[in-house]
Amino acid sequence: MQREVVPWDNPEPLTGPIGVPLVDLLDRLLATGVVISGDLVIAIADVPLVRLSLHALLSSVNERVPAPWADGGPL
């Protein structure tokens, strides 16, 4: 499988790359999946990032996970 375009270095597929940016993770964890009615938490999918400072989120993503092409990219 191709690795070159992946902005993190995961040794094997599907094992949860450590460097996966939180913002991308939340895109997938919050409002997706087979949504089935739970007993306790009812609204989490509806409040993604609303109460979370998106700027804080993004800036810390950046410092932890630098852009994959720091030199301006292979454009």
Add this chain to the structure above:
Amino acid sequence: MTERGPEQTADESALYVFAVCNAPDPAVFVRLPGVAVETQLRPLRFGGLTAIVQTVRAADFTDEAWQTRMSDRDELERYARAHHDVVSAAAASCPTVPLPLATLYHGEERARRALLDETERFRAALERTAGHCEWGVKVYAPESPPPDQGHLPSREEAPAARSRPAPGAGLAYLERKRGVQAQRERRHEDALRVAETVDAAFQCIAASGRRLRLHAPEPAGQGRVQVLNATYLVAEHQAAELDALTRTLRDATGARIEVSGPWVPYSFVGEV
């Protein structure tokens, strides 16, 4: 849905459900902490499928607790990654349907009943995603020079110039303003066109595609503007094509294109 009775006590337990799988290898969960330190991850069999679950303290997983967690980046990240680790481990061992963060039940019986009710949806999702992975594609507008505002009178200058402006100065000013605006609109349209081009190209090799919420412009400094945040379900045997396609699109559009993956098909197990 929410049944928080007044009888709920601090040590009442709840069952957190991470994912539903075909036949997971229990060994892959042994070292994973899940979302609670006191208890182990365990399988919960239902209707021929297996859910990966963990007993947790109910008080730690109420709506209110999550509301607080959502506003604490580090806390949220800890839970999101813990959830993702379990889902990824399950998916590495067998076909897996991830559940969204924070799916909880008051107990094993309630969980089993709820899961049983959805067995057909789980089976359909497992079938749909078998042999596929999810790949994220984010496109950022090509870098553009800052709009030419050198000739616009600045706020400080304007009131200071007490003398009457030259005839036609107002009109020229408006035209420059209009020019800047038109330039901005053109760039915006170009960026949207690039997004459509990239999306169409990935749709061609994908079994399915979804647009996700665009991320806000990055703060100070880079100011990259995201024009596409999409995710695609791609057959494993076609994943090798993604690299070449991405390169081709980068060359053709000049846009910054970031591809991430392979992901467990989070975005393609619900009603797509």
